[in-house]
Amino acid sequence: MTELQTSEVGTDYMTARDFINLSMPPLKPTDSAQRALGWMGELKVHQLAVADEGEYLGMLSEDMLYDSADFDALVSDFSLQFQNIYVSEYQHFYEVINKANRNNLQSIAVLDEFGKYIGIISVNDTANALARSYATKEQGGILVLLMRDYDYSMTEISRLIEADGVKILSSYIETDTYDRSMIKLTLKLNRTDLTRVIATLERFDYQVVASFHESEKVNHHKERLDMLLRYLEV
Numbered sequence: 001m002t003e004l005q006t007s008e009v010g011t012d013y014m015t016a017r018d019f020i021n022l023s024m025p026p027l028k029p030t031d032s033a034q035r036a037l038g039w040m041g042e043l044k045v046h047q048l049a050v051a052d053e054g055e056y057l058g059m060l061s062e063d064m065l066y067d068s069a070d071f072d073a074l075v076s077d078f079s080l081q082f083q084n085i086y087v088s089e090y091q092h093f094y095e096v097i098n099k100a101n102r103n104n105l106q107s108i109a110v111l112d113e114f115g116k117y118i119g120i121i122s123v124n125d126t127a128n129a130l131a132r133s134y135a136t137k138e139q140g141g142i143l144v145l146l147m148r149d150y151d152y153s154m155t156e157i158s159r160l161i162e163a164d165g166v167k168i169l170s171s172y173i174e175t176d177t178y179d180r181s182m183i184k185l186t187l188k189l190n191r192t193d194l195t196r197v198i199a200t201l202e203r204f205d206y207q208v209v210a211s212f213h214e215s216e217k218v219n220h221h222k223e224r225l226d227m228l229l230r231y232l233e234v
Contacts, residue, residue, distance in 0.1 A: 020119030026051035029076035
């Protein structure tokens with residue numbers, strides 16, 4: 001297996017290693033299909049990694065087991081999937097979610113810098129951590145902007161926001177579901193009342209399509225903020 005490239009990371013970064021689920025051991029090639037199904041049911045997952053003496057062999061899914069209907073078969077009897085889909089222990093959790101989503105994986109294997117299997121990540125666990133990093137690590141409000149991809153300039157957006165004495169705590173960009181030429185920019189800001197920021201952005205023709213904040217004058221957005229926080233289970 002090709003050696004993985006690594007990068008230096010500090011303790012403040014949230015890397016794949018931080019999200020390894022220690023309660024999800026890998027299956028072995030000598031495990032039975034029945035045992036694999038039992039583990040999946042107990043762990044409430046539909047996919048598990050298969051590894052042999054540190055070598056990642058791929059993923060076995062619940063559907064594959066049921067399609068076979070041979071519960072006495074061994075894991076080694078199945079054609080495993082996603083042998084080349086994994087993440088390095090030092091990759092940021094944004095990349096973990098992105099790779100898992102692109103490949104429709106509920107769980108994704110983590111390899112060390114030498115390509116050895118060291119664990120598995122439940123994507124749901126990682127997504128929950130991502131949600132909490134946006135909504136609860138620091139107090140503030142959230143804005144979602146919609147724009148053409150060629151209009152995107154973080155430098156310009158930051159300048160307008162910081163002109164109102166507000167700082168950007170985190171940001172996330174995704175392609176719009178309905179128009180691939182558009183992007184949505186989600187911003188977590190360090191101010192709970194974003195009325196002035198919204199007015200500034202709209203004055204410069206930025207389209208604010210969603211906002212979650214508490215206005216000091218009129219509390220129009222409190223209900224939406226509460227709904228968001230309940231969704232994030234915080």
